[in-house]
Amino acid sequence: MKQDKAMPANPMLDIVIPDSQLVREVTQLIRDTESELLFNHSTRVYLWGALLGKRKSVTFDPELLYVAAMFHDIGLTPAYRESQLRFEVDGANAARDFLRSHHVDEADVAKVWTAVALHTTPGIPEHMHGEIALVQAGAGMDVAGRGFDDFTEEQRAAVVAGFPRGADFADKMIDAFYDGMKHRPGTTFGTFNDDFLAYKDPGFERVNLCSVILNSRWG
Numbered sequence: 081m082k083q084d085k086a087m088p089a090n091p092m093l094d095i096v097i098p099d100s101q102l103v104r105e106v107t108q109l110i111r112d113t114e115s116e117l118l119f120n121h122s123t124r125v126y127l128w129g130a131l132l133g134k135r136k137s138v139t140f141d142p143e144l145l146y147v148a149a150m151f152h153d154i155g156l157t158p159a160y161r162e163s164q165l166r167f168e169v170d171g172a173n174a175a176r177d178f179l180r181s182h183h184v185d186e187a188d189v190a191k192v193w194t195a196v197a198l199h200t201t202p203g204i205p206e207h208m209h210g211e212i213a214l215v216q217a218g219a220g221m222d223v224a225g226r227g228f229d230d231f232t233e234e235q236r237a238a239v240v241a242g243f244p245r246g247a248d249f250a251d252k253m254i255d256a257f258y259d260g261m262k263h264r265p266g267t268t269f270g271t272f273n274d275d276f277l278a279y280k281d282p283g284f285e286r287v288n289l290c291s292v293i294l295n296s297r298w299g
Contacts, residue, residue: 093238095130098143102182109178110150117252118153120243121222125149127239128221129214132230140210144188148195148215151175156260166267167260172196200271223253254279 097103110119126149133140155163155170163170172193179189195215198205205216220226228236246252257276261268268274269287277284 093127093131093235095134096142098146100143103143103146106147106150106178113154113157113159117246118156118256122150122153123243124222124239125152125215125218129218131235132217132227133210133214135230138210138214140214144192144211145214147175147179148192148211149218152196152199152215152219156256161263164264168197168200200273
């Protein structure tokens with residue numbers, strides 16, 4: 081996608097955050113919609129993904145990667161408290177609608193939609209387009225420390241200095257996941273998202289696929 085110009089995220093990182101009208105608009109939208117916790121997390125997801133892409137020579141469009149990273153958790157916000165879709169799909173749909181309103185090419189829209197929709201589905205994104213692989217990798221790094229040693233101490237310090245994790249990030253992030261999904265527990269089936277509900281709600285009962293199969297209408 082065409083970019084107006086680029087600005088350094090931090091001289092120590094040797095990467096850039098795109099500086100285009102599209103990026104400025106999505107940044108403002110997410111600032112207005114998400115908590116500081118989720119906004120900083122989403123920005124770090126972009127930075128981890130971009131750093132990893134550069135290190136591993138993964139081809140990606142920085143602007144598309146940024147948009148996908150910024151939208152990837154919007155489905156956890158209060159605006160979606162009535163939704164019965166997976167929160168990842170809410171985010172993917174929001175990103176799609178935003179990009180279409182800016183007349184972005186449908187092939188690029190599809191990349192971003194898939195990047196957001198699959199960011200909690202390990203084992204698949206890494207075999208797809210760079211933007212899709214890097215959002216999932218960036219999210220895994222920021223939430224669970226997956227690939228922690230792929231980054232230098234200086235890189236980790238620079239990212240966190242620019243977009244702080246804050247105190248008790250782990251507990252607050254678990255709370256954000258729980259609050260975003262507790263009203264739609266069925267959407268966590270088949271994903272690791274049911275771990276958040278089980279951790280926060282002692283009465284939550286996981287769906288067991290073997291039981292579903294054994295008790296299906298097939299008898």
